[in-house]
């Protein structure tokens with residue numbers, strides 16, 4: 001089988017490539033920056049914003065795992081209009097796998113709205129596909145909220161609920177989907193625990209023996225309410241095994 005992984009320099013893309021090294025499949029990869037250590041793969045420059053390289057990327061490929069994304073810059077173009085052009089170049093694909101995010105239909109974030117539009121474009125296309133939503137990755141929560149203490153304080157929206165998951169486990173799940181074939185929209189993939197950001201910050205402080213404290217902030221508005229209600233979690237889909245604590249400990253050793 002010939003597999004294309006887009007977004008090969010990203011967190012999910014890199015995790016996929018690690019697991020595809022040595023596989024029997026022929027693997028093509030895309031990104032704008034050329035990743036290092038990719039002698040196992042054919043790399044193609046491709047940009048969802050300009051459209052460059054999309055046709056060449058999809059050419060002679062059976063399966064696409066689309067992990068390219070741009071949440072902060074040109075999100076509408078990369079996630080929706082550029083994605084739609086990509087789908088037009090990928091009409092021959094036997095299986096298009098789209099990693100999405102739990103709660104995108106309930107949480108008012110522009111990027112999530114764009115991802116939902118992309119899900120709909122794929123659903124309405126004639127391309128055989130699988131759409132699978134994951135909860136946030138451990139590193140994403142860590143980098144976004146807990147990367148830096150200011151005046152010995154982590155300022156976090158402490159009530160936010162999280163069910164973070166290890167990106168390698170999600171990558172492994174996606175590769176299992178390659179073997180199963182197109183299934184449409186399938187059940188979510190969630191992390192093993194649901195906890196608040198305050199609890200996660202306290203855990204980080206304890207594990208790293210830090211002198212920092214957590215200052216929990218709370219704001220009005222639909223966004224805060226959605227995350228505090230845990231719209232980004234799925235209690236019945238605790239699929240990953242590596243906990244946030246396990247992720248933090250693996251960073252120490």
Ligand SMILES: NC(=O)c1ccc[n+]([C@@H]2O[C@H](COP(=O)([O-])OP(=O)(O)OC[C@H]3O[C@@H](n4cnc5c(N)ncnc54)[C@H](OP(=O)(O)O)[C@@H]3O)[C@@H](O)[C@H]2O)c1
Pocket residue numbers: 006007008009010011012013031032033034046047048049050066067068069070078099100101102115133134135136137138140141
């Ligand atoms: N992060 C999370 O917590 C999370 C949770 C659930 C699902 N997901 C989903 O998982 C997927 C991968 O997320 P990630 O966190 O691994 O993303 P990431 O680390 O930000 O990586 C994004 C990738 O997209 C590429 N890219 C950016 N702009 C591009 C453009 N204009 N054209 C082509 N490629 C472009 C980047 O490479 P270059 O800059 O080199 O082009 C990079 O390889 C996304 O669909 C995301 O929604 C993420």
